Amino acid sequence: MSTTTLKVNGKTHTLEVDPSTPLLYILRNDLDLQGPRFGCGLGQCGACTVLVNGMAIRSCIMPASSVKGEIVTLEGLATEGRLHPLQQAWIDEQVPQCGFCQNGQIMTAKALLDKNPTPTDAQIREGMSGVLCRCMTYYRIQAAIKRVAKVNAEARPTREKEAVA
Amino acid sequence: MRAFTNVPREIEEALEKWSVAPRRSFLKSAGLLAVSIGAARTGLFVAAARGKAGGTAQTAGPYPDIDFRQLDSWIVIHQDNTATFYVGKTDCGQGTGTAFRQLMSDELDIAYEKTACIMGQTDKTVDQGGSGGSTAMERDAWPMRRAAAEARRVLLEMGSAQLGVPVEQLTVSDCVITVNGDPQRSVTYGQLIGGKRFNVTLTGANIGAITGVAKVKPVQQLKIVGQSPQRYDIPAKVDGSLKWAVDVKLPGMVHARNVKPPFACATLVSVDESSVANMPGFIKVVSKGNYVAVVCEREEQAINASRRLKTTWEKPATAPFPASEDLFKYIRSATPTNTPDPVVVGDPEAAFAGAAKIIEADYEIPYQGHTAIAPAHATADPSNGQMTMYSNDMKAYGMRTGVAAFLGMPREKVRVVWMEGPQGYGRTAAEDAGCEAAYLARELGRPVRVQWMRSEETAWDAKGPAFAVKLRGGLDAEGRLVAYEYDARSIDNNHIVYNDPETVLIAQFMGMRKATINKGSAAIPSEMYAIPNRRMTMTVVSLPTVWETPLRTANLRAPNGPQSTFPAESFIDELAVAAKADPFEFRLKLLTASTDDDASSRRARSIAVMKAAAEAYGWDTRPSPKPLGAGDVLTGRGIAYAYLGQTVVAEIAEVEVNRKTGHVWVKRLVCAHDCGLIVNPQGLRHSIEGGMLYALSRALHEEVHFDTEKVTSVDWISHPTLTHLDTPAKIDIVLVNGDPHPNRPDLAPYGAGEASCKPMMAAVANAIHDATGVRIRRAPFRDARVLAKLRAAGVQSV
Numbered sequence: 001m002s003t004t005t006l007k008v009n010g011k012t013h014t015l016e017v018d019p020s021t022p023l024l025y026i027l028r029n030d031l032d033l034q035g036p037r038f039g040c041g042l043g044q045c046g047a048c049t050v051l052v053n054g055m056a057i058r059s060c061i062m063p064a065s066s067v068k069g070e071i072v073t074l075e076g077l078a079t080e081g082r083l084h085p086l087q088q089a090w091i092d093e094q095v096p097q098c099g100f101c102q103n104g105q106i107m108t109a110k111a112l113l114d115k116n117p118t119p120t121d122a123q124i125r126e127g128m129s130g131v132l133c134r135c136m137t138y139y140r141i142q143a144a145i146k147r148v149a150k151v152n153a154e155a156r157p158t159r160e161k162e163a164v165a
Numbered sequence: 166m167r168a169f170t171n172v173p174r175e176i177e178e179a180l181e182k183w184s185v186a187p188r189r190s191f192l193k194s195a196g197l198l199a200v201s202i203g204a205a206r207t208g209l210f211v212a213a214a215r216g217k218a219g220g221t222a223q224t225a226g227p228y229p230d231i232d233f234r235q236l237d238s239w240i241v242i243h244q245d246n247t248a249t250f251y252v253g254k255t256d257c258g259q260g261t262g263t264a265f266r267q268l269m270s271d272e273l274d275i276a277y278e279k280t281a282c283i284m285g286q287t288d289k290t291v292d293q294g295g296s297g298g299s300t301a302m303e304r305d306a307w308p309m310r311r312a313a314a315e316a317r318r319v320l321l322e323m324g325s326a327q328l329g330v331p332v333e334q335l336t337v338s339d340c341v342i343t344v345n346g347d348p349q350r351s352v353t354y355g356q357l358i359g360g361k362r363f364n365v366t367l368t369g370a371n372i373g374a375i376t377g378v379a380k381v382k383p384v385q386q387l388k389i390v391g392q393s394p395q396r397y398d399i400p401a402k403v404d405g406s407l408k409w410a411v412d413v414k415l416p417g418m419v420h421a422r423n424v425k426p427p428f429a430c431a432t433l434v435s436v437d438e439s440s441v442a443n444m445p446g447f448i449k450v451v452s453k454g455n456y457v458a459v460v461c462e463r464e465e466q467a468i469n470a471s472r473r474l475k476t477t478w479e480k481p482a483t484a485p486f487p488a489s490e491d492l493f494k495y496i497r498s499a500t501p502t503n504t505p506d507p508v509v510v511g512d513p514e515a516a517f518a519g520a521a522k523i524i525e526a527d528y529e530i531p532y533q534g535h536t537a538i539a540p541a542h543a544t545a546d547p548s549n550g551q552m553t554m555y556s557n558d559m560k561a562y563g564m565r566t567g568v569a570a571f572l573g574m575p576r577e578k579v580r581v582v583w584m585e586g587p588q589g590y591g592r593t594a595a596e597d598a599g600c601e602a603a604y605l606a607r608e609l610g611r612p613v614r615v616q617w618m619r620s621e622e623t624a625w626d627a628k629g630p631a632f633a634v635k636l637r638g639g640l641d642a643e644g645r646l647v648a649y650e651y652d653a654r655s656i657d658n659n660h661i662v663y664n665d666p667e668t669v670l671i672a673q674f675m676g677m678r679k680a681t682i683n684k685g686s687a688a689i690p691s692e693m694y695a696i697p698n699r700r701m702t703m704t705v706v707s708l709p710t711v712w713e714t715p716l717r718t719a720n721l722r723a724p725n726g727p728q729s730t731f732p733a734e735s736f737i738d739e740l741a742v743a744a745k746a747d748p749f750e751f752r753l754k755l756l757t758a759s760t761d762d763d764a765s766s767r768r769a770r771s772i773a774v775m776k777a778a779a780e781a782y783g784w785d786t787r788p789s790p791k792p793l794g795a796g797d798v799l800t801g802r803g804i805a806y807a808y809l810g811q812t813v814v815a816e817i818a819e820v821e822v823n824r825k826t827g828h829v830w831v832k833r834l835v836c837a838h839d840c841g842l843i844v845n846p847q848g849l850r851h852s853i854e855g856g857m858l859y860a861l862s863r864a865l866h867e868e869v870h871f872d873t874e875k876v877t878s879v880d881w882i883s884h885p886t887l888t889h890l891d892t893p894a895k896i897d898i899v900l901v902n903g904d905p906h907p908n909r910p911d912l913a914p915y916g917a918g919e920a921s922c923k924p925m926m927a928a929v930a931n932a933i934h935d936a937t938g939v940r941i942r943r944a945p946f947r948d949a950r951v952l953a954k955l956r957a958a959g960v961q962s963v
Binding site: 001021022028034037038042044045091094096097099100101102103106124128129130137138142 | 398399400403851889893
């Protein structure tokens with residue numbers, strides 16, 4: 001046991017845990033953040049994905065002690081009671097079937113769009129390829145990401161114009 | 166207003182805490198009424214002892230069956246003109262809960278937004294068995310509709326008495342009963358019965374047959390049915406607020422992990438508890454027969470301890486099964502364990518003798534597993550001498566009976582709270598985990614949460630039977646199919662049924678052996694082709710050992726559907742090639758060669774979906790294969806069709822095949838689908854989309870690999886699945902039944918989801934053949950297998 005400090009969704013938590021404990025179990029069982037879920041424990045499926053400093057990481061194989069930076073979970077995406085545009089797109093496109101994997105899909109899409117707000121279809125497929133869904137909602141997931149990317153593309157020229165002005 | 170999928174008492178408080186304001190106010194009223202109903206039903210009211218946040222101790226039972234003949238068991242109307250529906254189903258993610266609400270709201274005449282649906286809680290909702298077989302709309306929505314219609318009738322009578330006007334002179338709209346021509350005189354449902362009981366008894370021999378006096382509305386009068394309200398369960402699934410079965414936390418709860426035998430049919434020789442006794446959080450090793458589990462305070466501790474526990478096992482005297490590369494040889498040579506009478510039409514032998522051309526082919530489909538995105542799990546709470554199960558098993562009611570029998574407890578002392586979980590398309594390992602959690606909870610005297618690890622799930626979950634199918638067809642001089650033989654052999658050893666306390670895995674490990682082994686089944690094609698002479702057999706064989714093996718068979722989504730449709734619909738294409746006919750035209754001729762039809766017009770509707778699919782795709786009529794293209798990437802299209810029950814579906818796949826790598830990408834999919842009455846078009850489209858891509862995963866990737874003692878495909882590397890990279894660029898779905906046919910005013914809804922899984926494998930194989938001229942008769946169509954076939958046919962080089 002040792003003291004581990006984690007900053008999650010803007011709050012700082014200090015916990016007494018075995019430092020080798022994968023982040024996933026601490027988030028779910030100690031901090032009641034159950035958006036990230038256990039799917040494989042091997043980093044293969046993505047159901048446990050959280051953001052660390054904006055990077056999508058697999059919390060099931062990440063020892064808590066090695067996490068350096070700010071963690072964001074699915075529960076932390078909404079700001080001031082408003083859903084993140086990706087979450088809203090997920091509702092608009094009615095993406096989930098069972099929905100179990102969708103935490104990983106949304107968090108990975110968030111990291112993807114933060115890095116590249118207007119990805120091509122091929123970049124979406126490539127960027128999302130490591131996140132699995134066994135209800136096979138991939139087509140709908142890609143539609144939701146494209147929906148947000150389209151809004152980003154429409155917003156960009158305006159912002160660029162403003163920047164120039 | 167948003168409503169929940171489920172509101173188990175234990176997490177009601179927690180749910181309220183997370184709720185947005187409008188949701189909270191509604192939930193409160195629904196929750197209070199549910200409690201009062203429970204009290205009235207059982208004559209007991211025991212205030213739940215509040216525990217720490219996230220859970221409360223369970224209320225003491227017993228939990229008698231909910232009386233499905235009481236209208237109050239189905240519908241509660243609140244004073245604020247909202248209603249809660251209680252149904253005995255579960256929703257595996259196809260939006261059936263939303264559809265139930267639409268149907269019941271329509272019959273009751275209440276706005277959809279003012280309703281909520283509670284399902285799958287054995288002490289609160291009537292027993293409709295849960296989910297399975299795409300029966301939600303086709304079968305189980307009927308009693309719900311009739312109950313809602315009866316509630317409306319009773320309310321109109323009450324309104325009539327209150328307003329002093331005959332029922333015939335009343336109109337009802339969204340809970341408001343108004344006197345015709347005098348809109349000032351009105352009364353609401355809430356005023357008439359809000360918070361009170363109907364005390365109306367329904368009739369009917371069983372739950373499926375229950376009815377009141379009222380009749381359901383004709384299709385033309387349904388207003389909410391046919392619209393696409395968004396699924397009520399989705400917001401909480403994307404904002405992280407939904408509580409799933411994996412999320413249950415109870416006071417005093419501990420975590421368990423299984424230690425599975427390292428090979429099939431192994432005998433446990435020793436367990437060395439001292440190897441883990443000093444590990445942090447260690448509580449106990451539970452071992453009986455060949456079942457072993459480790460229980461610890463924390464989840465990761467249980468995982469670590471289960472990996473460290475020293476066990477020794479003895480291998481069986483003989484290998485329990487052939488290796489997967491020898492499976493089909495074994496299937497063809499094994500002594501049958503079940504040989505139902507063949508289906509014979511006309512005189513096939515004479516027809517073959519007179520045929521101008523005869524072709525033959527052999528098809529193979531391996532074992533394929535459920536391999537849920539999350540491994541099997543359940544939480545069991547043994548408080549108060551009862552057993553409460555929190556599970557995502559789609560058969561919540563069966564789990565209640567199964568767990569009670571397994572533990573030797575009275576059924577009244579067991580209740581199951583169904584909660585959302587990873588995809589459940591058939592008999593999943595959720596049922597095995599349920600009995601394990603219940604057993605461990607009783608042993609420990611504490612709530613126990615158990616979850617399998619990925620390797621357990623992928624290796625030990627129940628499998629869909631493998632099939633070897635021999636086909637023979639005879640064409641006459643004009644290219645007409647005159648003789649047909651379909652000979653299926655499935656390997657369906659000891660087919661496990663739902664929540665069977667004698668075949669659940671823990672029971673097997675503990676030495677339970679059922680006296681009568683389930684013989685299992687094969688399947689014949691499901692099409693409406695007019696073939697004058699045919700013979701179809703469904704032989705079943707078994708593995709040498711059927712107990713304590715990871716190769717245990719059970720229902721897998723569209724049971725035996727892909728296995729029978731892949732050979733049948735590929736072979737029809739082979740016959741079309743032999744007849745030098747376009748594969749669509751060839752099928753259409755077979756469908757139109759007879760005018761015999763059934764009451765649901767299955768033949769006419771088969772023809773309609775075939776034509777609709779071809780039209781949506783822009784089908785160019787020509788024989789397959791097309792002339793071999795230049796370049797590395799070859800393209801082609803394939804069609805296949807099937808029915809399931811009364812639902813008919815035709816699918817077209819367009820593929821790109823890379824001749825250098827063997828890689829197949831299904832670039833475009835078209836589906837024409839007719840499942841009768843459509844309740845929620847958007848929900849239906851998404852369900853079909855998911856069903857098609859699920860079947861595409863089985864077509865391209867999925868196969869259980871094993872050596873002679875264990876399954877060797879144990880994770881997402883060794884057992885790949887469809888990914889974002891495989892996703893088609895375009896999917897078109899045509900709902901052929903989008904507008905109810907004027908001649909079918911009372912069009913029934915048929916099962917929608919599973920049917921879409923059946924034709925996909927064949928459509929893709931036919932497209933690969935169209936592109937390359939190479940026929941793939943063995944699923945899945947992985948790169949290496951396709952490349953080997955291309956090489957053998959000399960197609961690999963440009």
